[in-house]
Amino acid sequence: MSNQKEIKNLKSFSTAAERFEGAHVLCPGCAHSIIVREILNATNDNLVVSAATGCLEVCTAIYPHTSWDCSWIHIGFENSSTAVAGAESMYNALRNKGRLPEGYKAPKFVAFGGDGATYDIGFQWLSGCFERGHNMMYVCLDNEVYANTGGQRSSSTPIGASATTSPAGSTSYGEKKNKKDMLSIMAAHGAPYVAQVAPNKWKDMVKKIQTGFETEGPVFINAMSACTTEWKFPIHKTVEASDLAVDSLVFPLYEIINGKELNITYRPKNVVPVRDYLAFQPRFKHLFTPQYEYIIDEWQKRVDAQWDYLQRREEARV
Amino acid sequence: MNKKIMDIDSVEVWDGNMAAAQALRQADVDVVAAYPITPSTPTVENYAGFHANGYVDGEFVMVESEHAAMSACVGAAAAGGRVATATSSQGFALMIEVLYQASGMRLPITLVQVNRALAAPLNVNGDHSDMYLGRDSGWINTCAFSPQEAYDLTLCSFKIGEHLDVRLPVIVNQDGFMTSHTAQNVITLDDETADKFVGPYKQVNAMLDFSKPVTHGVQTEENWHFEHKAKQHAALMASTKVIDEVFAEFEKVSGRKYNRLETYKMEDAEVAIVALGTTYESAQLAADKMRAQGIKAGVVAPRVLRPFPLEELAATLQNVKAIACMDRSAPGGTVGALYNEVCGALFNTPARPVVSNIIYGLGGRDMTIATLCEIYAELDKDAKSGKRNGALQRFVGVRGPELSFYNK
Numbered sequence: 001m002s003n004q005k006e007i008k009n010l011k012s013f014s015t016a017a018e019r020f021e022g023a024h025v026l027c028p029g030c031a032h033s034i035i036v037r038e039i040l041n042a043t044n045d046n047l048v049v050s051a052a053t054g055c056l057e058v059c060t061a062i063y064p065h066t067s068w069d070c071s072w073i074h075i076g077f078e079n080s081s082t083a084v085a086g087a088e089s090m091y092n093a094l095r096n097k098g099r100l101p102e103g104y105k106a107p108k109f110v111a112f113g114g115d116g117a118t119y120d121i122g123f124q125w126l127s128g129c130f131e132r133g134h135n136m137m138y139v140c141l142d143n144e145v146y147a148n149t150g151g152q153r154s155s156s157t158p159i160g161a162s163a164t165t166s167p168a169g170s171t172s173y174g175e176k177k178n179k180k181d182m183l184s185i186m187a188a189h190g191a192p193y194v195a196q197v198a199p200n201k202w203k204d205m206v207k208k209i210q211t212g213f214e215t216e217g218p219v220f221i222n223a224m225s226a227c228t229t230e231w232k233f234p235i236h237k238t239v240e241a242s243d244l245a246v247d248s249l250v251f252p253l254y255e256i257i258n259g260k261e262l263n264i265t266y267r268p269k270n271v272v273p274v275r276d277y278l279a280f281q282p283r284f285k286h287l288f289t290p291q292y293e294y295i296i297d298e299w300q301k302r303v304d305a306q307w308d309y310l311q312r313r314e315e316a317r318v
Numbered sequence: 319m320n321k322k323i324m325d326i327d328s329v330e331v332w333d334g335n336m337a338a339a340q341a342l343r344q345a346d347v348d349v350v351a352a353y354p355i356t357p358s359t360p361t362v363e364n365y366a367g368f369h370a371n372g373y374v375d376g377e378f379v380m381v382e383s384e385h386a387a388m389s390a391c392v393g394a395a396a397a398g399g400r401v402a403t404a405t406s407s408q409g410f411a412l413m414i415e416v417l418y419q420a421s422g423m424r425l426p427i428t429l430v431q432v433n434r435a436l437a438a439p440l441n442v443n444g445d446h447s448d449m450y451l452g453r454d455s456g457w458i459n460t461c462a463f464s465p466q467e468a469y470d471l472t473l474c475s476f477k478i479g480e481h482l483d484v485r486l487p488v489i490v491n492q493d494g495f496m497t498s499h500t501a502q503n504v505i506t507l508d509d510e511t512a513d514k515f516v517g518p519y520k521q522v523n524a525m526l527d528f529s530k531p532v533t534h535g536v537q538t539e540e541n542w543h544f545e546h547k548a549k550q551h552a553a554l555m556a557s558t559k560v561i562d563e564v565f566a567e568f569e570k571v572s573g574r575k576y577n578r579l580e581t582y583k584m585e586d587a588e589v590a591i592v593a594l595g596t597t598y599e600s601a602q603l604a605a606d607k608m609r610a611q612g613i614k615a616g617v618v619a620p621r622v623l624r625p626f627p628l629e630e631l632a633a634t635l636q637n638v639k640a641i642a643c644m645d646r647s648a649p650g651g652t653v654g655a656l657y658n659e660v661c662g663a664l665f666n667t668p669a670r671p672v673v674s675n676i677i678y679g680l681g682g683r684d685m686t687i688a689t690l691c692e693i694y695a696e697l698d699k700d701a702k703s704g705k706r707n708g709a710l711q712r713f714v715g716v717r718g719p720e721l722s723f724y725n726k
Contacts, residue, residue: 046528050393063542066533071525073396074535075419079389082381086351086393086401087525089377093348094399094526096320097375107528125389128382 004043004210007203016041024060024067029228029235031242032056032141034199039110039139039221040070042209046107047071048087052080052117055148056141071107078122084111085134108213109136115156116146119180130189130218137212137219140182143227151230155180158250160295161283163230168286173295178302186220187256194220195255195265200242204253204265211255224251232282241280248277249307254314262313274300321375323509324368332504334497337465338404338430338490339364341472343374344512347428348399348519351379351390355409356442357494358432362404376400384409388416388427395425395487396534398524400476402427406494407434410448414455420487421456422550423534426479427487429457430472433595434494435681436648443682444494446594447647449623450655456550458488458557459624463598465502468492470574473507476516477564484557485522486550491623493595495682507572515571558625579627580619583609584634587616589697592631592660593644594619597678597685601644604690613698620659631663639701640672642693646679653711653724672700675711675724683715 007013019040026033032055040047047070051057057074060067075083088109094100113122118140126138145163146152153163158179162168166175186194193215197205205223212219226241228234233241245251246266253266275296278284287295324343332340338361342350350369352362369378377394381387387403395401405413410431420427433449435441453459458478462468468490475488492498507515523532538546558578565576582602584590589608591601598619605615618634620627635641643661645654652658657675664671676693679685693714699707709722 048397048525058537061533061536063536063538063546066536068531068533070531071528072531072533073393073525074537075389075392076415079386079416082386082389083393083396085379086349086390086395087397089349089351089379089390090394090397090399090401091526093375093377093394096377097348098320099399100526107526124382125386128386131382132379 004213005041007206010202013041013202013206019047019069021067021069023065025062026055026059027229027235029238030055031143031199031225031227031238034238035139035141035223035225036112038199038202038205039209042206043108043213045213046105048084048107048109050074050080050083050111052113052122053077054114054117056112056114058148077117079125080111080113080117081122081126081129081136081138084109084136085129085132088134088136109134111136111138113138113140114146114148115140115142115144116154118142119155119182127189130186130191130220133217135216135218137221139221139223141225142222143225143230144179145227145230147227147230156182159299160278160287160292162286163283173286173292183220183222183256187259190259191220192217192258193255196222196224196251196253198224198242198246198251198253200239201246201253201266208255208265230283233280244272244277244280248272248274249303250274250277252307252310254310261317262310264310264314274303322372324373326506326508329503329505331501332465332469333360333499333501334432334462334465334468334492335360335499336364337469337504338472338492339368340506341469342402342430343368344507344509345400345402345473345476345516346376346513347374347402348376349379349391349394349401350376350403351381351387351394352403352405353381353384353387353409355384355406357434357444357498358404358406358430360498361430361432384412385416388413388420391427392416392420392423392425395420395427396423396525398521398526400480400519402430404430404432406432407436407448411436411451414452417452417455417457417487419535422546424485424550424553425487426476426485428472428475428479429487429489431489431491432494432498433491441681442494444496445646445680445682449491450647452489453624453655456486456554457624458486458554458561458622460488460490460622461594461620462490462492462497463595463619464497465500466504468497469504469506470568470572470576473512473516474564474568474576477567478557478561480519481560482520482522484553484560486553486557496596505572511571515568555625561622576621578620578622579630579634580621581634582617584616584618586614587638588614588701589640589694590616590618590635590638591642591644591690591693592618592656594656595646597644597646600685600687601690604687604694607687607691608694613694615694626659628663631660632667635660635664635671636667636669638669638671639704640697642674642676642697644676644678648680649677649711672704672706674700674706674708676714677711678714685715689714
């Protein structure tokens with residue numbers, strides 16, 4: 001598409017005119033800002049963006065300042081999807097009524113939410129938007145925790161993580177349940193395009209975002225967003241944390257087209273043990289004790305099984 | 319415009335839901351996002367029929383909940399166009415969070431609200447509990463007492479809310495089933511007159527205007543929040559003038575006159591009933607009966623609940639000796655909501671009439687003219703003795719031993 005940026009190299013991509021400006025107050029090392037820049041820079045089209053209540057929202061639109069050089073709205077925690085769906089409906093209405101100025105170009109509609117806003121409280125709204133088939137992209141900034149409010153567990157928090165509402169203690173290894181498989185759920189809506197992305201694999205990510213922008217209908221993007229504050233790794237190691245996530249296959253990069261065709265888009269040359277991914281993040285440090293080591297073994301088995309399943313599905317094309 | 323013109327007669331037999339739906343059609347709403355709920359469902363169903371048959375060319379979005387309905391309305395209104403929805407009761411309760419977002423972002427949206435009781439126990443019939451639930455949400459709040467008024471006020475709501483001095487959302491209340499499902503003659507405006515009266519939508523800070531990117535729904539802390547809320551209240555208070563102007567303009571095109579405070583035979587009234595909804599008309603009939611018996615009875619009804627016509631109400635009630643404030647909502651451990659409003663209006667005035675609080679008609683129970691006459695008769699006793707003879711708060715029409723409270 002002519003309105004999408006040509007990606008030659010990271011430099012040409014990253015020096016494009018910004019629509020997500022600096023001077024926000026996201027934590028140093030936060031992956032949110034990298035992901036949002038990569039998404040907004042993937043297109044030259046006009047953008048209507050919404051954000052759910054959460055880190056991204058409270059750190060980028062504090063009156064009288066804004067980091068958004070594009071149309072932007074925040075309503076509540078649960079309804080960033082529906083806010084953008086409403087704006088998209090208004091665009092359709094004005095277009096059908098012939099009330100848009102001559103030469104008016106169709107914008108892209110993008111909604112952001114954290115994993116709490118996506119996996120939990122906003123799930124109904126998201127599901128509704130996808131059922132209705134709004135022409136929009138929903139991006140989950142998945143940092144696996146309610147980071148904005150101090151690190152409570154969400155249904156994206158993985159088993160064994162210590163979060164403030166599922167803390168590790170003398171009788172607990174922390175979060176008891178496995179992370180919800182959000183991509184399968186969104187693919188099951190019959191969405192034309194869903195994908196998992198990570199900001200360290202920027203070329204893969206931008207390609208998927210551009211595919212999403214070219215797709216008619218609702219698009220779901222689950223973006224792994226390493227959180228230095230709640231995952232508790234040093235602030236200069238965000239990309240390293242992301243590398244470990246995708247190279248250990250804890251967060252595999254793939255896409256599903258029309259709920260069926262599955263493509264794995266990144267295969268690590270050297271797969272890193274899950275143990276290394278967990279060891280990098282102090283939120284899992286209590287697992288490295290004889291008492292709870294079995295959780296790590298089970299986790300490795302689950303990741304292996306999931307990778308096997310993804311490969312089989314890719315092969316089977318169903 | 320790609321829509322068909324609908325042939326309507328100068329007088330149609332419409333219920334409140336159809337009247338409201340016709341007003342939405344004539345106002346050329348751009349986006350209606352709604353979730354059906356009794357008794358407002360037919361408003362949305364009628365509108366869906368108009369949409370399906372080409373009489374409206376905007377977007378009609380059937381969302382998965384009332385919370386989503388108002389969320390989509392806020393997104394659509396911020397995008398820059400005319401927006402409306404309808405709801406009742408539990409659905410309205412589910413919307414409440416987003417009502418504050420709509421008014422805080424100064425987005426004109428029209429909400430047709432068909433009033434209904436709030437559960438538990440679950441009840442689909444009319445009372446005013448939901449109306450009071452939303453009265454402090456920063457919306458302009460108007461009350462229609464008949465299908466005719468539901469039609470008229472819904473048309474007016476767009477002109478009021480979208481006025482550049484106002485830019486606030488508007489609720490148009492009507493009584494569940496009593497107004498929403500009772501067919502009456504409605505004198506209509508033809509499409510052209512209605513369209514001309516409402517006028518074209520004026521975009522303000524539209525998200526779809528890319529020449530000027532806007533940020534809606536920011537975060538504020540103690541350094542700015544107070545100023546934002548103060549300005550929002552100022553706009554709500556300033557809407558008083560706009561409401562008067564729009565009502566005057568509407569009178570010119572329709573011949574029907576509306577006031578922010580409606581009164582009946584209050585010029586010389588000694589006893590008065592203050593009521594909302596369909597009870598306003600019943601109380602007028604009761605007042606006529608009492609006047610035939612020599613009792614100077616009058617009726618008062620706030621047409622606009624927010625901004626509240628405080629000064630007008632106080633002035634109207636200055637020479638009245640006894641007043642019954644009629645609340646069609648469960649009081650929840652205090653005096654009724656309308657009683658509170660009326661007493662608030664009277665407290666700083668020279669007149670200190672005897673005021674009592676009647677709780678009635680919960681969950682759709684009838685209020686008869688005979689009962690209203692009884693209430694007038696008791697007000698007459700209060701007026702003559704200069705003191706309240708019964709309890710301050712009484713439940714009228716409830717089975718079992720009489721319920722009365724605040725006896726002192």
